[in-house]
Amino acid sequence: MAVRTQDERLRPISLWQRLLLRPELGSIAGLVVVFGFFAIAAGGSGFLTWAGTRNYLEVAAQLGILAAAVALLMIGGEFDLSVGSMIGVAAVMMAILSHPDYGGLPISLSLVITLGFALLIGYFNGWLVLRTGLPSFIVTLAMMFILSGANIGFTKLITKLTIVSGLGDSLAKDPLSFLFTGAFLGLPAAVWWWLGVTLVLSWVLLRTPFGNWIFGAGGDPTAARNVGVPVRRVKITLFMLTAAAATVVAAIQVMGLGSANVLQGMGKELEAVAASVIGGCLLSGGYGSVIGAGIGALILAIVQQGIVYTNIDLDWFKVMVGGMILGAVILNNYLRKLSMQVRR
Amino acid sequence: MAVRTQDERLRPISLWQRLLLRPELGSIAGLVVVFGFFAIAAGGSGFLTWAGTRNYLEVAAQLGILAAAVALLMIGGEFDLSVGSMIGVAAVMMAILSHPDYGGLPISLSLVITLGFALLIGYFNGWLVLRTGLPSFIVTLAMMFILSGANIGFTKLITKLTIVSGLGDSLAKDPLSFLFTGAFLGLPAAVWWWLGVTLVLSWVLLRTPFGNWIFGAGGDPTAARNVGVPVRRVKITLFMLTAAAATVVAAIQVMGLGSANVLQGMGKELEAVAASVIGGCLLSGGYGSVIGAGIGALILAIVQQGIVYTNIDLDWFKVMVGGMILGAVILNNYLRKLSMQVRR
Amino acid sequence: QQIRIVVVSHGQAADPFWSVVKNGVDQAAKDMNVRVEYRAPETFDMVRMAQLIDAAVASRPNAIVVSIPDAKALERSITAAVKAGIPVVSMNSGSDVAEKLGVLVHVGQTEYEAGLGAGKRMKAAGVKNAICINQEVGNVALDLRCKGFFDGLGTKPNVIPVKIGDPTGIKNAVAAALQKDPTIDGVLTLGPTAAEPVLQAIEGKKLVFGTFDLSPAVLKALSEKKMAFAIDQQQWLQGYLPIVILANYVRYGLLPANNVILTGPGFVTPENAAQVIDLSKKGIR
Amino acid sequence: MTPLIELRKVSKYFGPVVSLKDIDMRVYAGEVHCLLGDNGAGKSTLIKALSGVHQPSEGQIYMEGQPVVFNSPRDALDKGIATVYQDLAMLPLMSISRNFFLGREPKKKVGPFTLYDAAFAAQVAREEMKKIGIDIRDPDQPVGTLSGGERQSVAIARAVYFGAKVLILDEPTSALGVKESAVVLKYIVQAKLRGLGVIFITHNVHHAWAVGDTFTVLNRGRSYGTFKKEEATREQLLQMMAGGEELEALAVELDLIAKKDPTTAAQIEHKAAEELHKPN
Amino acid sequence: MTPLIELRKVSKYFGPVVSLKDIDMRVYAGEVHCLLGDNGAGKSTLIKALSGVHQPSEGQIYMEGQPVVFNSPRDALDKGIATVYQDLAMLPLMSISRNFFLGREPKKKVGPFTLYDAAFAAQVAREEMKKIGIDIRDPDQPVGTLSGGERQSVAIARAVYFGAKVLILDEPTSALGVKESAVVLKYIVQAKLRGLGVIFITHNVHHAWAVGDTFTVLNRGRSYGTFKKEEATREQLLQMMAGGEELEALAVELDLIAKKDPTTAAQIEHKAAEELHKPN
Ligand SMILES: Nc1ncnc2c1ncn2[C@@H]1O[C@H](COP(=O)(O)OP(=O)(O)OP(=O)(O)O)[C@@H](O)[C@H]1O
Ligand SMILES: Nc1ncnc2c1ncn2[C@@H]1O[C@H](COP(=O)(O)OP(=O)(O)OP(=O)(O)O)[C@@H](O)[C@H]1O
Ligand SMILES: [Mg+2]
Numbered sequence A, B: 001m002a003v004r005t006q007d008e009r010l011r012p013i014s015l016w017q018r019l020l021l022r023p024e025l026g027s028i029a030g031l032v033v034v035f036g037f038f039a040i041a042a043g044g045s046g047f048l049t050w051a052g053t054r055n056y057l058e059v060a061a062q063l064g065i066l067a068a069a070v071a072l073l074m075i076g077g078e079f080d081l082s083v084g085s086m087i088g089v090a091a092v093m094m095a096i097l098s099h100p101d102y103g104g105l106p107i108s109l110s111l112v113i114t115l116g117f118a119l120l121i122g123y124f125n126g127w128l129v130l131r132t133g134l135p136s137f138i139v140t141l142a143m144m145f146i147l148s149g150a151n152i153g154f155t156k157l158i159t160k161l162t163i164v165s166g167l168g169d170s171l172a173k174d175p176l177s178f179l180f181t182g183a184f185l186g187l188p189a190a191v192w193w194w195l196g197v198t199l200v201l202s203w204v205l206l207r208t209p210f211g212n213w214i215f216g217a218g219g220d221p222t223a224a225r226n227v228g229v230p231v232r233r234v235k236i237t238l239f240m241l242t243a244a245a246a247t248v249v250a251a252i253q254v255m256g257l258g259s260a261n262v263l264q265g266m267g268k269e270l271e272a273v274a275a276s277v278i279g280g281c282l283l284s285g286g287y288g289s290v291i292g293a294g295i296g297a298l299i300l301a302i303v304q305q306g307i308v309y310t311n312i313d314l315d316w317f318k319v320m321v322g323g324m325i326l327g328a329v330i331l332n333n334y335l336r337k338l339s340m341q342v343r344r
Numbered sequence C: 001q002q003i004r005i006v007v008v009s010h011g012q013a014a015d016p017f018w019s020v021v022k023n024g025v026d027q028a029a030k031d032m033n034v035r036v037e038y039r040a041p042e043t044f045d046m047v048r049m050a051q052l053i054d055a056a057v058a059s060r061p062n063a064i065v066v067s068i069p070d071a072k073a074l075e076r077s078i079t080a081a082v083k084a085g086i087p088v089v090s091m092n093s094g095s096d097v098a099e100k101l102g103v104l105v106h107v108g109q110t111e112y113e114a115g116l117g118a119g120k121r122m123k124a125a126g127v128k129n130a131i132c133i134n135q136e137v138g139n140v141a142l143d144l145r146c147k148g149f150f151d152g153l154g155t156k157p158n159v160i161p162v163k164i165g166d167p168t169g170i171k172n173a174v175a176a177a178l179q180k181d182p183t184i185d186g187v188l189t190l191g192p193t194a195a196e197p198v199l200q201a202i203e204g205k206k207l208v209f210g211t212f213d214l215s216p217a218v219l220k221a222l223s224e225k226k227m228a229f230a231i232d233q234q235q236w237l238q239g240y241l242p243i244v245i246l247a248n249y250v251r252y253g254l255l256p257a258n259n260v261i262l263t264g265p266g267f268v269t270p271e272n273a274a275q276v277i278d279l280s281k282k283g284i285r
Numbered sequence D, E: 001m002t003p004l005i006e007l008r009k010v011s012k013y014f015g016p017v018v019s020l021k022d023i024d025m026r027v028y029a030g031e032v033h034c035l036l037g038d039n040g041a042g043k044s045t046l047i048k049a050l051s052g053v054h055q056p057s058e059g060q061i062y063m064e065g066q067p068v069v070f071n072s073p074r075d076a077l078d079k080g081i082a083t084v085y086q087d088l089a090m091l092p093l094m095s096i097s098r099n100f101f102l103g104r105e106p107k108k109k110v111g112p113f114t115l116y117d118a119a120f121a122a123q124v125a126r127e128e129m130k131k132i133g134i135d136i137r138d139p140d141q142p143v144g145t146l147s148g149g150e151r152q153s154v155a156i157a158r159a160v161y162f163g164a165k166v167l168i169l170d171e172p173t174s175a176l177g178v179k180e181s182a183v184v185l186k187y188i189v190q191a192k193l194r195g196l197g198v199i200f201i202t203h204n205v206h207h208a209w210a211v212g213d214t215f216t217v218l219n220r221g222r223s224y225g226t227f228k229k230e231e232a233t234r235e236q237l238l239q240m241m242a243g244g245e246e247l248e249a250l251a252v253e254l255d256l257i258a259k260k261d262p263t264t265a266a267q268i269e270h271k272a273a274e275e276l277h278k279p280n
């Protein structure tokens, strides 16, 4: 930050307030409260142990990888409701391609093929949205139907089932699968992927020209185009990125489990959006943070997994999840407003 | 329309183009195409019969009642993802209140109580959105979890199951249930409700001061507030209206079937949004039409039910639905652009 | 004129259990040389199901096959079909109400009884504290399986709701439940989508694990003795038999005398798992 | 005479930003009160406090001697204050006539229902726009397709039509052509003669001088004080608005530039500098 | 001399709306070409066609004698045309420095990566804004919290900084104070002396006269023709901009108003009418 000359039109402002102005930092308060709640309510039953921590981190990781890409897309002013079914498509495709009875390919090769296909779908999503000028909400809603439908259709055509299991052996042989299923420093690979994806994308957003374009394309596409931002290219790239993130999540799930089913990933699209919003992204685009989306994913995962450790009757599971989400965003919002009333 | 003085800055424009400028009229093209497709592909197997027509009209009616309210809410600049679970809550509540084993109330009384409760939830939704300034997407997403969770929790607490069935006798006794289950001129009550709700809400939107405020509140709340529109009141009313529409749908379903299930209405929130968008509503608010939402609902219903008459395999059902939605919106959009390139 | 039969079930096309039912339907259609259309709602949705049955009736088929998870909700639509002179056979659920609704034959198994059987089996294996993993809370068929299970076991219900599309979430939820309460010594899942992740969650733990319905991975686990049993309704038959019965009924007016045909519950255990593996891969079991 | 509207020690903070500090101001009925000042001086913030958009952080507003609090713009409107905002408060997707009447819809009774009188709205919008010199093609046209100046005219026509006691105009002429500006100035005078208090923000000294009775100059959120027209000359006003020294420095600079490239630019530059110096 | 940029018979239609019709125009290097005209005359549409936002419906644009097609604003920018749009093209939620460099980010190499040079951006934004007379508090401040004039200054500073051959300014001074306007005029002269072609849209005759070399007047989408400064007087220009007769009618009207209430308003009114008549 440049040296600031003091200006009589500025009242003093603390570092703390400056921090809270960052889009993601409000959500940390939500995280603290949610974590605190479960530490108290469920600390005794294993929530605070290493195993418990790993448990929710793993869930957070998968959502977080997705949310990082979805957050970028949201900042870029678009939505992708098809990302959940993309996970299912990628998972099943990868599984069928490597399954000894069908494709029989090494898993690394099928990962590459699947990734290529996912990028194609992402490109198509973006192309369609920009070509038609239709809202991405409705285009990707239709794509969600098409993808999950085609997934069922093809899978049944090939395997007669909607589940592809029994990959175990072909996985064990492939060294690449360690990249998705291994562990490092006691944490599963997914968590490292999460960290990596979040940091890289956050860096892209904040430190590269492309990041600036994302903000521009989301904030006001007309204005951005008028000053020379290649809005089309930016948005298409973001759609492709989102599809790629879905493939990574699918790879982690398939290689971890040795099986895939067509329902995989269902509903993840809304969870990823929720994580991004909790983390400070605006639904209207042009504002948000990748780190925030990561924190949002962590909050959701802690709520989801933490409840199992408490004594709450699980019939009320969803009420708790909803209440916690609401509490977290309200708190986050309130704190941000409290510390800084700059914007209307 | 006032008398128009001819102006040399205006090129002549045909009535046809003028019509296509209306937000809903583009969607009629989508309707024609979809209907045409099924008339050809499934005309022989009963789609075109009276029973077939009644069948998809009934499906359209329930979605349409919801979509009319959701469209108004969207024009008013807000979302309600909780409206699907609101249907479930209202249905189960009504059923439990009138079930001989539990509430034992006359169905009309339980309808009134449920409606009151729904209005309260709607009010709470609106209050929360406006009070916190959070996007309605995230607030009502949380509400969706809370409502459907509470629905499961309470229903299991009271009935030990997630279903409440066996209302038949208490329904037959109540004359009011005819309002929701009867038929008039061969069409089921739901269809008449649909027509009524659509016409009344469309009239409110286009012909009353309140309708003008809805456009204002959605188009730019700050600007609208600055010129004196009571934005808060408008939005809260719309949230309440949406909850009320959910209750009407629930009433039609419960009284028609004599049973209720906690999953009822799940996913309807997205369908209603899709119907509204197909019908020309902008997701960003400030623009759209209630009639259009009704046409959107009809398109979706024809696609959903029409496929039953074709011999498309169930495995590919969703692909068809997705493809049809996409086709309808693209066509609609294309025609609108073709006829009038006024707006950027 | 080829015979046309419409099947309306409450289970989604994507569900592994129901995809086997559909395979049975398709095979029967081929074997009997009839045209069959299979329809189902996207989620457990009685309103949609009733609408689908109505549409089926409107399309005037030669016969209809339905599942009846909620007799009250479907009563009107089914009786309408019967009144319209369309022969109806029910499958999977609804054995208790089928006759009352005018259904010719019921082919299936009651969910509650199957759950009860699972519970008794676990009790016999010495299980004292079990959990039931429900991947679609609100689906009455699954509710009944859990309910029967705990009735058979004679313990307080302890249901863990999980999300069907999230294998890692399922795995970790079960891991969390086991960590919280180490006395848990029995796990029941309600389908292979949940069973496979749970297999990982219980790896290395000593407890009795059973599931509803089969999949290649489940059978492999059975043969490796990682699981105690899998309950098999032989749902292939629930799809296959109604078509055969109806085809013969429409063609020749023939009908079995027994109006409830039970297809299960059959228990697959480590002892007999090997012989089923091949069939499972073909989508028959 | 009690002022129509009075501000006493009004301050407004946005978080750390001090937008207004201890402003005193009095506006009387039948006067045009010009609010002058550099960009960012706080003029818009001040009128937003008067029209209920912002609530002052400190200080009190009085209307006809009574302390008032405007909780919302509607509140202020109901008390007779009509405002043209600098950012116009227009809805681009809505038609001209609906925008014109947004928040104050003309009503007609049809049986038991109160309806929006669309025909009346279209007619009035067309007429009022015509009065201001804009002949709109079609009152149903969305405002988003109008040019900047046309849009501004809609906002002005609306405020004038609804102005009851106080009319506030935030840079109403900035996007307008010469002709249209003249019409707006005429409107301001008419409103004043009808006994309204008019608050008029402008950067154009000529416009301010042509219609203003009283001038309040803001600088960086503080008031330089209020002057009557009789008490000042136009040149003094210009000095106040621009902060004389800076202008002189500029003239010197322009001269320097001109010297760098004397052949082509000298005369033009000189003339330009002169130009800038003298009338505006 | 070949013109830097030339339009031949350019027309632009929006559906039924005829925004421009058969416009011919030539802009040379080292000249300030003023585009004048009423509200809605088509000035913004014309410059949008020049900066790649719209493609002309008919006609052809030439740059240095070569026919060109601008497929996008980026295209035009790459060919050396920088524009300040009337609606500014600013992103309210983005910081000043990021807005300043949006689309033309300063880059630095760190190992194999090309990064956005935030420090450089902040410094340049601050400096360029200072040059135009605005001392911004913090280059990280979102543009949405700036006053209208401050925002305008960011847009101008940006275009000037990036202007390569042609600089287009659509009413850049409309929201600016006297002082800031003077700075912008100075900028325009500087750009011209550096050999750029400048297209300058304004409603302010003084501003146009101060810096303009050539004037093109648009009226309802058609061109009234192009005039050199030498060929006209300021009064003629004013007449062209405002359409003389109407102004006279206005003066009469203002007199009438003044007569209705002669006691209080007579002199003021008279003066106002005079004022309006003479310099602006
Ligand atoms: N909502 C806000 N949050 C933070 N700062 C604000 C806000 N509104 C205004 N400001 C600041 O207050 C100062 C005064 O702004 P204001 O809009 O009142 O200026 P102005 O005098 O109207 O300027 P102009 O002539 O350019 O329109 C500006 O520096 C602006 O940045
Ligand atoms: N996208 C569009 N669709 C329809 N009409 C348009 C569009 N853009 C401009 N117009 C119309 O074209 C005419 C010229 O508009 P333009 O913005 O070029 O005027 P202008 O000369 O810049 O006016 P001002 O001085 O008020 O800015 C206006 O009447 C406007 O309504
Ligand atoms: Mg201002």
Ligand SMILES: [Mg+2]
Pocket: D147, D148, D149, E043, E044, E045, E086, E170
């Ligand atoms: Mg313009």
